Amino acid sequence: MAKIETFYYDNKIVRNFAYATIFWGVVGFLVGLVLALQTFIPETNFGIPFLSFSHLRPLHTNIAIFALVGNAIFMGVYYSLQRLLKARMLSNLLSIVHFWGWQFIILCAVITIPLGFTTGKAYAELEWPIDILITIIWIVFGVNMIGTISKRRERKIYIAIWFYVVSFFTIAIIHIFNSVEIPVTLFKSYPVFSGAKDALVQCFYGHNLSTFLLIMPYFGLMYYFVPKAANRPVYSYRLAIGHFGAMVFLYSWAAPQQLLLTSIPDWLQSLGMVFSLMVFAPALGGMANGLLTLKGDCNQVWKDPILRMMAAALIFFGISAFDAAFLSVKSISAFAHNTDLAIAEKHIGAMGWNGLLTFAILYWLIPKIYNTKLFSQKLTNIHFWLAVSGILIYTIPLYWAGVTQGFMWQEFTSEGYLQYPIFMDTVLHVTPAYIVRAVGGLLYLMGAVMMVVNLAITVKVGSLVKEEEAEAPALEKLSTAHQNKGSAGCCIHFKPIRFFVVLTIIAVIGGLVEIIPMFLVERNVPAIDSVNSYTPLELEGRDIYIREGCNTCHTQQIRPLRSETERNGEFSMAGEFIYDYPSQWGSKRNGPDLQRIGGKYPDAWHYTHIQDPKSMSVGSTMPAYPWLITNELDISSTDAKIRAMQILGVPYSKGYDQFAIPDMKLQALNLAEGMEDSRVKVEPNREIIALIAYLQRLGTDIKVKETEKK
Amino acid sequence: MDTNKNVLEDHTYDNIRVLNNKIPTWSLNIFYLTIMFSFVYLSYFHVLDIGDLSRDEYMREMDPNWRPTRVSGGIFSEYHSPMYDIENSVTPFVREKLKNYIGSNAEANDLIMYAMSRSDAETLKKLRATFPGLYDKLITGGLIKIQAPVESISIVALMDEASLAAGKQIFLKNCASCHAPDGGGIVGPNLTDDHWIHGAGIENVVKIINFGNPSKGMIPWRGTLKNEDIVKVSSFILTMHGTTPQVAKAPEGEKVKYPLEDKKAVEEVESAEESEEGVIENEDVDEGVVKEE
Known part of the structure; x- marks a missing residue:
């Protein structure tokens, strides 16, 4: 027998991450509630740019994903990893750098995103300096985690750790891949991919982010905290390994399911769809394993609110997995995409699965590290019911809204007209659901506040066991006999890093197969002759479109469906987007699609509409953007932008950056003069001029062709 | 129930015991079913090329005679839409509907109404050139009340x-x-x-x-x-x-x-x-x- 060693678990870092997840969680819920209000009372932004829906919504998603879920994962990992490996974390310094670095990143997000410093890419809005910081801090986390594995006192590596490490590697890869960008200024960059390619990179990132941050690490947490809290054995280790392997292999292939019926190749869409369907059973398997672990004592689960929360979290995961599979069927996506169904699905996952599991872990873990008992079971119980009813009241109206609006968009009269040609009518029809949804969000927030009170009192009563003493025998030396046994088990337990690297390659292989061909084959996006690069003014306008987050509510992608072409015009073709850095296809239509908005309305209409949407569209829920009229357009980096575009391969003639600003001024002057006829007086140097120029350009390039040929 | 039930793995992980129950059959069945479906789906649409993909389906809805033409050498295939037809303002879709009408199908009256109401002035002129008899018949037969307001159709302001x-x-x-x-x-x-x-x-x-x-x-x-x-x-x-x-x-x-x-x-x-x-x-x-x- 090896010598028994005494060592200490670091509980302080666990406590820090727990506090962080609670704090950011409440902030995230609060921002979400404000957003929910703004969907039916847009005036609740009080006319302040950084409180506008399009500025706050990316912040909401960032807080939910990186602050609430991120910190919760770190809390759980730092707690369970030490105990599963019978070892303290590799380095206190790394832990501290990781903690404060991560909070600093979130703070940067809270400041920069509402101010409009954004890349315009979903879930990756943070600009390039912060991207670099994320990479560094993420690697710090990885080194700390893998270092701990290498100095462990437990030979066998538990399945939870498999989930952690594979997620770590995969997130690192997709984050770097998605963040390859050319900086223009300190807070502005362009991605190296454009149009349909960029859309694919974005969807690959977004899909895997939700898989390897919201799902996989949480299964890791589930496999540790559920059996611990229930004091029950894991139902089936075989099932755990099985669904882990299937999910690792299948998930990343399913990424294109977010882009069904868009201008990406059909074979990608089909792969996305079938892999989404195939991953459904493994996902359900994971849920079943958790539930069956809890099943042992139903009475206990019913009595103990913590276990009940865990069970509910697993069930909500199952529902969201079903939703994801359901929405990935092409013919369902045809009416469901861009509606509230996706919002409902994401919130079932985030509030149900991530939220409830986080709460349950907090309720179980805080008393443990404070060496005390949870203050009130009753409050926990109320929190459970508030959270569950909040989720249901939140999502059920949205399911209704999604289905209703999806059908309204597609409904034709017997004469062949759209039944609801005015988009606003379909929005107003589902607005009651938005009001109810806000109530659901409020209940959920109230529950979280109760948790804060409950845990605060618990903490006050107890005292933190900063260094928890533990004993374990030192790890036995590797014997060659063991190593040469050649079974899979050996590889896992004796060469864990190699094992995890292989797993990571398996995890991202789907994405590689789907994305790499696009960059290898020349002319893979069929060029459309008439599609030209943007003028400097339009380019600046496009950057304002990105800054204001218009893609939060407006898509730029008309799918080949009669209802969409009837409403918006010719369906989108990949060749139309080749100068779009980044692509702004979007995924939710709170407002109509804008792909072919160019030329549809007069300039003055846009001016008045942006100044006061309600004046042009009765009942509009779009917030006003009056600051675009007062703000002067910043032209200090226009020439740099042109140069960056040239590097990316946009065919501006050589030395065009010198002429960009005069060109821009001329176009702006013409536009402003043109609007004077409609009694709109605006200085040509305003931001709104650039935005209108961009909007009027959108989707018109193929029309140019039409008139020229005549 | 199951002989495998409650077989404990000898090892515990931080005191977590693990059982080695069988993977539930229903989840395996769903898994195999989805895999089989995927093979059938991919073969049907991509290997055997039988099914219409979304764009083809759309094209056919607009123009029953449409045949897919794909530009070779690119992963993204380019498609043209009859809605975006530069040469002929009379789209194949409209022409097809008109043929239906010539077959004196009663229902097709509505279709041509539809086609005409959808056409702009230019197209209507061409329609008229292509099918003069038919066009007159439509006008004089009083079938058109207010379709596309071409100069030839007199519209009276409503007073009620x-x-x-x-x-x-x-x-x-x-x-x-x-x-x-x-x-x-x-x-x-x-x-x-x-x-x-x-x-x-x-x-x-x-x-x-x-x-x-x-x-x-x-x-x-x-x-x-x-x-x-x-x-x-x-x-x-x-x-x-x-x-x-x-x-x-x-x-x-x-x-x-x-x-x-x-x-x-x-x-x-x-x-x-x-x-x-x-x-x-x-x-x-x-x-x-x-x-x-």
Whole structure:
């Protein structure tokens, strides 16, 4: 027998991450509630740019994903990893750098995103300096985690750790891949991919982010905290390994399911769809394993609110997995995409699965590290019911809204007209659901506040066991006999890093197969002759479109469906987007699609509409953007932008950056003069001029062709 | 139940015991089912190339004779849509529907109505050139009440109160944002004065609402508003003439002599526009159309 060693678990870092997840969680819920209000009372932004829906919504998603879920994962990992490996974390310094670095990143997000410093890419809005910081801090986390594995006192590596490490590697890869960008200024960059390619990179990132941050690490947490809290054995280790392997292999292939019926190749869409369907059973398997672990004592689960929360979290995961599979069927996506169904699905996952599991872990873990008992079971119980009813009241109206609006968009009269040609009518029809949804969000927030009170009192009563003493025998030396046994088990337990690297390659292989061909084959996006690069003014306008987050509510992608072409015009073709850095296809239509908005309305209409949407569209829920009229357009980096575009391969003639600003001024002057006829007086140097120029350009390039040929 | 049940693995992980129960059969069955479905799906659509993919399906809906043409050498395949047909304004879709009509299918009457109501003036002219007999039959047979407001179809302003009230509602909802609720004009021109940019009279008003003139700031409402609604709102707009709005925008466009009983005043403006567009090819000129160079 090896010598028994005494060592200490670091509980302080666990406590820090727990506090962080609670704090950011409440902030995230609060921002979400404000957003929910703004969907039916847009005036609740009080006319302040950084409180506008399009500025706050990316912040909401960032807080939910990186602050609430991120910190919760770190809390759980730092707690369970030490105990599963019978070892303290590799380095206190790394832990501290990781903690404060991560909070600093979130703070940067809270400041920069509402101010409009954004890349315009979903879930990756943070600009390039912060991207670099994320990479560094993420690697710090990885080194700390893998270092701990290498100095462990437990030979066998538990399945939870498999989930952690594979997620770590995969997130690192997709984050770097998605963040390859050319900086223009300190807070502005362009991605190296454009149009349909960029859309694919974005969807690959977004899909895997939700898989390897919201799902996989949480299964890791589930496999540790559920059996611990229930004091029950894991139902089936075989099932755990099985669904882990299937999910690792299948998930990343399913990424294109977010882009069904868009201008990406059909074979990608089909792969996305079938892999989404195939991953459904493994996902359900994971849920079943958790539930069956809890099943042992139903009475206990019913009595103990913590276990009940865990069970509910697993069930909500199952529902969201079903939703994801359901929405990935092409013919369902045809009416469901861009509606509230996706919002409902994401919130079932985030509030149900991530939220409830986080709460349950907090309720179980805080008393443990404070060496005390949870203050009130009753409050926990109320929190459970508030959270569950909040989720249901939140999502059920949205399911209704999604289905209703999806059908309204597609409904034709017997004469062949759209039944609801005015988009606003379909929005107003589902607005009651938005009001109810806000109530659901409020209940959920109230529950979280109760948790804060409950845990605060618990903490006050107890005292933190900063260094928890533990004993374990030192790890036995590797014997060659063991190593040469050649079974899979050996590889896992004796060469864990190699094992995890292989797993990571398996995890991202789907994405590689789907994305790499696009960059290898020349002319893979069929060029459309008439599609030209943007003028400097339009380019600046496009950057304002990105800054204001218009893609939060407006898509730029008309799918080949009669209802969409009837409403918006010719369906989108990949060749139309080749100068779009980044692509702004979007995924939710709170407002109509804008792909072919160019030329549809007069300039003055846009001016008045942006100044006061309600004046042009009765009942509009779009917030006003009056600051675009007062703000002067910043032209200090226009020439740099042109140069960056040239590097990316946009065919501006050589030395065009010198002429960009005069060109821009001329176009702006013409536009402003043109609007004077409609009694709109605006200085040509305003931001709104650039935005209108961009909007009027959108989707018109193929029309140019039409008139020229005549 | 199961012999495998509760077989404990000898090892515990931080005191977590693990059982090694069988993987539930139902989850395996779902898994195998989805895998089989995936093979069938991929073979059907991509290997054997039998099924129509979304774009093909769309194309066929618009044009039953459409055959997919794919540009080789690219992963993204390029497609053309009959809706975006540069050479022929008469799209294959419309032509197909017309063939149906020639087969004297009763139901197809509606289809050609549909086709015609959807066509712009240019297309209608071509339709007329392609199927002169059919076109006349449609006009003279009284089948068309108000389809696309071509010069040949006479439109009469509605006078009944119900229609005007409906027209007012449509106006307030869709037009008032630019033309002001009382027609005084904001972004759009004043509708109460004697000046008309696109011509006075019901036919011109219906026409401009239908087709718009985006370069001058008017949105086409064809497709958004139903034809009968366009006539209603046009009729209502005519009743605004001569009223005094709260804020009247300065007059724009040509001054038109009122009263309009003198039909020439209307037609002068109309024909002036036509001469810009080009001469109608068809020989059998309908009544009411005056051609001038």
